Amino acid sequence: MAGQSGEYLLRASWMAEADRITIASGVPGYELMLRAGRGVAAAARRMAAPGARILVICGAGNNGGDGYVAARLLQAEGRDVDVMAPLGPATTADAGQAAADWAHAHGAAVAVDVDLASYGLVIDALFGAGLNRPLEGVALDLAQRINAAALPVLAVDVPSGLSADSGQVLGAAMGASVSATATVTFAARKPGHLLLPGRALCGAVTCIDIGIAPGTIASVGRGMFYNSPDLWLTRFPAPSLEAHKYRRGHVLCGSGGPLSTGAIRLAARSALRVGAGLATIAAGPDACRVHAAHLTAVMIREAEGAGDFARLLDDVRFNAVILGPAGGVGPELAARVEEAILRGRALVIDADAISSFAGAPERMAALIVAGGGAPVVMTPHDGEFARLFGKVAGVMDAGAKYERALAAARLAGAIVVLKGADTVIAAPDGRVAINDNAPPWLGTAGSGDVLSGLVGGLLAQGMPGFEAAAAAVWIHGAAARTFGPGLISEDLPEQVPAVLRRLLQQEPLA
């Protein structure tokens, strides 16, 4: 995507296109395979103790070709290497060459029923990006035996059985994919390395350069990125000396009733922590009294019902709105969403505000079209996503997690943050970011409320929707990592300053 910085993630077919372009430019396919095999051998060297026997399991395609190259190089430096070829001879020219070069020096392959426990490392070069149907027969049997042997496993490109595109095990049944200790991939990571369960099945992923030009990767990429500061730091609102608080935006946060006030307080505090100039909570009279007992920097305004809320929005300084955290599902909250959109405010639609449009995403989409272009970011978890989009053909069944998020973003005309341990951010223009920095202890009550506050705080400072959402998700994960285990959601906003310090002062990032 022109002008977009960041690490591209490539689907298998885009990667094959990059290979073709590179080969057409004069680099022989076998040369790419040699470079890939060298990278695999280097990783194997690090994983296998000097005397350990190494088994390389080679499929019939180019993934197997990489395996034959690695086997030959490891053997040449004195390692004790066996090759197994359970799917028979190589079926591509390059893999045939690699197999012949191996055989020329070293001879026959070992039998399929060899004792796996006698090896110190297994290199899985059965299937890579070319896998297009579930493992079966001897391949399935081998994957299961490899996993049961509990040996260190180095996967070539992707663990065999895993879809490089979706991160799903093909055929869905767990155990039908090799589970690797480490994976070496080439030129660019694939979405399946980051999406679950793929991320867990790959182990530690290393991406090595095999001489495919960055320009080629960018030209075949379709706007799918790894979520890191590289993707959005240039758009991040850095406070300047001339800025006063109103220049840094004012977030209006819609409260629920008196017994459900904590969630929106978390959001408002997070919006301030990420740099919004001001944050105000709008609440009914009873809830106002509860908030008043808790708030210091965050302000309170009384607003009963959608009408009062709309009147507050007459003040144009409220440039961003957060609706949903414990807001109370129903027509009243839907009406607040409508007011915020139609009055052109940057808007975060979270939790109950999403559920208030259950089964009616077209209604939300029509509002967003009428709203005139201010960014709208919605932050569903899987349950809320299914509640909103579950009845629409082509969304829930769109395929990989990013395809579902993208279909929803295009339908709604909004940025969709589909949460989870592998949160995906998708924009209607086709951009996608996949996040992997969230530690498991981030899954704690109220952490989603903090995320909506971070998004709202960045929108208030004028950050574009996709970048604001991606940055908020990353900062959320980094804050949780900075705190560590034992985290509760109140801790998250308090870690944001440390994360921002590292981001903005270019200290090493966690």
Ligand SMILES: NC(=O)C1=CN([C@@H]2O[C@H](COP(=O)(O)OP(=O)(O)OC[C@H]3O[C@@H](n4cnc5c(N)ncnc54)[C@H](O)[C@@H]3O)[C@@H](O)[C@H]2O)[C@@H](O)CC1
């Ligand atoms: N020039 C290139 O394209 C390069 C490719 N490289 C390697 O090549 C790999 C891709 O190679 P291929 O496209 O040959 O594919 P694979 O080696 O991954 O798979 C081989 C073939 O198996 C068949 N197949 C798919 N699913 C199957 C199943 N469940 N059971 C039985 N057969 C099945 C397919 O027809 C597929 O083409 C990459 O993952 C990477 O390791 C590297 O050598 C770098 C350069």
Ligand SMILES: Nc1ncnc2c1ncn2[C@@H]1O[C@H](COP(=O)(O)OP(=O)(O)O)[C@@H](O)[C@H]1O
């Ligand atoms: N296992 C996990 N690992 C990492 N992050 C997680 C995990 N489970 C949930 N999260 C993150 O925690 C947050 C939870 O949000 P949400 O489900 O809305 O919770 P709540 O409603 O309690 O705030 C999301 O940002 C999600 O991405």
Ligand SMILES: [K+]
């Ligand atoms: K593999």
